[in-house]
Amino acid sequence: MSHHFKDYRASLERSFAHSVSYLESLDERPVAKEITSQDLRNLIGGELPLRTSAPEKVIDEMATALDAGLIASGGPRFFGYAIGGTFPVSLAADWLVSAWDQNVPYYVSSPAMAVAEETAAEWMVELLGLTKGSAVGFTSGAQEAIYTSLITARNSLLAKADWDVATKGLYGSPRITVVASDQIHSTIKRALSMIGLGIEDIIKVYTDENLRIIPSELSRVLAECDGPTLVCAQAGCIDSGAFDPFDDIADAVANHQNAWLHVDGAIGLWAAASDKQKHLLKGIERADSIDTDGHKWFNMPYDCGMVIVKDPAKITSAMGGSNMGDYLNDAMEKPDRNAINFGISASRRARGLPVYAAFKSLGKEGIVKHLDNCSDLAKQMAEILSEVEGITILNDVVSNRFSAQFGIGDDDYRNELTDRVVHRLQEEGFLYPSTSGYKGLKTMLFSVLNYHTSEEDIIKSADRIIQAYNIEKALI
Numbered sequence: 001m002s003h004h005f006k007d008y009r010a011s012l013e014r015s016f017a018h019s020v021s022y023l024e025s026l027d028e029r030p031v032a033k034e035i036t037s038q039d040l041r042n043l044i045g046g047e048l049p050l051r052t053s054a055p056e057k058v059i060d061e062m063a064t065a066l067d068a069g070l071i072a073s074g075g076p077r078f079f080g081y082a083i084g085g086t087f088p089v090s091l092a093a094d095w096l097v098s099a100w101d102q103n104v105p106y107y108v109s110s111p112a113m114a115v116a117e118e119t120a121a122e123w124m125v126e127l128l129g130l131t132k133g134s135a136v137g138f139t140s141g142a143q144e145a146i147y148t149s150l151i152t153a154r155n156s157l158l159a160k161a162d163w164d165v166a167t168k169g170l171y172g173s174p175r176i177t178v179v180a181s182d183q184i185h186s187t188i189k190r191a192l193s194m195i196g197l198g199i200e201d202i203i204k205v206y207t208d209e210n211l212r213i214i215p216s217e218l219s220r221v222l223a224e225c226d227g228p229t230l231v232c233a234q235a236g237c238i239d240s241g242a243f244d245p246f247d248d249i250a251d252a253v254a255n256h257q258n259a260w261l262h263v264d265g266a267i268g269l270w271a272a273a274s275d276k277q278k279h280l281l282k283g284i285e286r287a288d289s290i291d292t293d294g295h296k297w298f299n300m301p302y303d304c305g306m307v308i309v310k311d312p313a314k315i316t317s318a319m320g321g322s323n324m325g326d327y328l329n330d331a332m333e334k335p336d337r338n339a340i341n342f343g344i345s346a347s348r349r350a351r352g353l354p355v356y357a358a359f360k361s362l363g364k365e366g367i368v369k370h371l372d373n374c375s376d377l378a379k380q381m382a383e384i385l386s387e388v389e390g391i392t393i394l395n396d397v398v399s400n401r402f403s404a405q406f407g408i409g410d411d412d413y414r415n416e417l418t419d420r421v422v423h424r425l426q427e428e429g430f431l432y433p434s435t436s437g438y439k440g441l442k443t444m445l446f447s448v449l450n451y452h453t454s455e456e457d458i459i460k461s462a463d464r465i466i467q468a469y470n471i472e473k474a475l476i
Helices: 005-025 037-044 055-067 088-100 111-128 142-160 186-194 215-223 246-254 269-273 312-319 326-333 352-386 411-428 455-475
Strands: 135-139 177-181 203-205 229-234 259-264 289-293 305-309 391-393 401-406 434-438 441-447
Touching: 005 055, 037 055, 088 352, 111 135, 111 269, 111 305, 111 352, 135 142, 135 312, 142 186, 142 229, 142 259, 142 289, 142 305, 142 312, 177 215, 203 215, 215 229, 215 246, 229 246, 246 259, 269 289, 269 352, 305 312, 352 391, 352 401, 352 441, 352 455, 401 411, 401 434, 401 455, 411 434, 411 441, 411 455
Parallel strands: 177 203, 177 229, 229 259, 259 289
Antiparallel strands: 135 305, 289 305, 391 401, 401 441, 434 441
């Protein structure tokens, strides 16, 4: 087969046309569509193709078939889970990432991407007010960022206890005690189970009514912990948007002989950029490691998380860059940024380029405007709903999300009614909240993370929520 690079044009033009058509429909299309998985298999699946087809024909058929099962999570009225939209400039940059097809773990394999990611990392640390010189790695998402952080924490804690886990392994090593909020996110537990620390013996610290760690409880727990200790806190609790009291937590960690503070900032870390919101993260710069996600509040395309470690030497050591094969010796000896030192991927795309593009296009002013707007809109929605008898906002709304319950009565009644209201809204398709839990209660979780969400979206969505509540209340 001959290689004619002009062959890309026709299929890319078809892809562009379908992409723009989809994006321009987001304001009007249903957020979710009723279709079964079998219907989708009938549209998408079938026998293995045996003969070639024109790429542009495949793109047309694929775009039509898959459209039936797409969730419009990039639209302005998707309020479920913790899913943001995408800044236009970052989406455009991501297309370039795919077209350029660079492998970025080593400077020599893509000098331009190495410097772009290096610049994005420096700008990110400055934007968030973190310690200058902190290491930033670009990961597939917060889960990988947490995994990378906790590997670094594990190795550093054991090194301080005179145990080199990279050479000796975990057999016979000192036991690491894990201390975390009773609101610990599943991604932390998942990472712990993957790095050999386990989840059965996590010591959970009580939280207050807004789901923030109670400092006195943490101090009490840490006073009883001997040996290496990993403390996990949160910047932006999934169910309340609350931020743990980082200064108090950092004080307690500093008083321990061998402790590491990790902050899960998957959702809320970006609030540190805003003068209106950064008080919520006072002391965050004292954390040893932090994770965050670009595709949540920062509106990056998917496959864009970040790990931040205050001491670059510790993450570089944990990632084992010095253990590469001989054929990579020249690459690793270059003085410039080798991204493999800041993450687990030995091959990856340039995830940091959409971040770089967002900084260049929006600047700090535009980024902060987006962050503040999301929080203002979440507070507006909570205020509207709280004025309706029988709708309860369970937390102080300090950021971009809150949990609500519907109905007046016992827990079982309110849990059932809340579940019915949320699922009615999802089936109607005008907006999409999700269900969650708040210290045992079934809730409606409402998140505002999208760059495109407007006050009009909030007002119209509030009307639909209240209508659904009144309908389901009459039916139950």
